[in-house]
Amino acid sequence: MKALIIGKDIEVVESVDSTNEYAKQTLRPLLEGHGYWVFTEQQKKGRGQSGNSWISDSAGSFTGSFVVQPQAWPGKEQAWAVRAQRLFALCVQHSLQEYLKINIQIKWPNDVYVKGKKAGGMLIEVGWQHGKPAWTVAGLGLNLSEYPTLPSFASHLNTPLPPITFLMDWGAVFKKYWEEYRFWDDERLLGEYELGLWGFKELRWFEESLTGLKFEGKAVGIDEQNRLLLQRRSESEPVCYDTKAIKWL
Secondary structure, X not given: OOEEEEOOOEEEEOOEOOHHHHHHHOOOOOOOOOOEEEEEOOEOOOEOHHHOEOOEOOOOEXXXXXXXXXXXXXXOHHHHHHHHHHHHHHHHHHHXXXXXXXXXXXXXXXXXXXXXXXXXXEEEEEEEEOOEEEEEXXXXXXXXXXXXXXXXXXOOOOOOOOHHHXXXXXXXXXXXXXXXXXXXXXXXXXXXXXXXXXXXXXXXXXXXXXXXXXXXXXXXXXXXXXXXXXXXXXXXXXXXXXXXXXXXX
């Protein structure tokens, strides 16, 4: 498997099962505070949130993983995974908005939404050593363009750039936000994360995965464990759901 280092920020891998798995197996001895990207144009066994797949072998899609040490930003150790998810999602959202000049939203917890449809997704993994977080690998898959035709439920970023060019250009904007947001406290991160959520505090229909119960309600918050707080229309107190327990209808 041939790899090429572009500067110190991007490692290009010709073909790989998963950029997240490759990154975890080949962690650089010294991870600088700003982190680095692992990129491939052909991912054969990529994983998304809740075990979903993300396969990429087209010029119209981007697949990469951002690798960084948790020590590169402050926060409570027991909340690294939650903090990393919100931090990465915010950096992706705000940098894409600045770079592409379009509205980007995050559908809880990790989907990238454009005009109400999914244009990408993220998978954040944290490694631990001796009871402390040692590394974070944040995978990102994006539909850059319609190639050749995306399904009706999907969207894209409407950029004709080749994936590696996109990463080199947009990556500089992402790095700017990363360098700033990694010092934000947890409360500020959560507040900004909630502001950018798709469907947040809007009346919508949901379905419980286990019971099949359908109900109308609003997403009103995110708790410390990154669970969604849903308030049913007929009830006053919200109920917590994890990613596998609830479906948006």
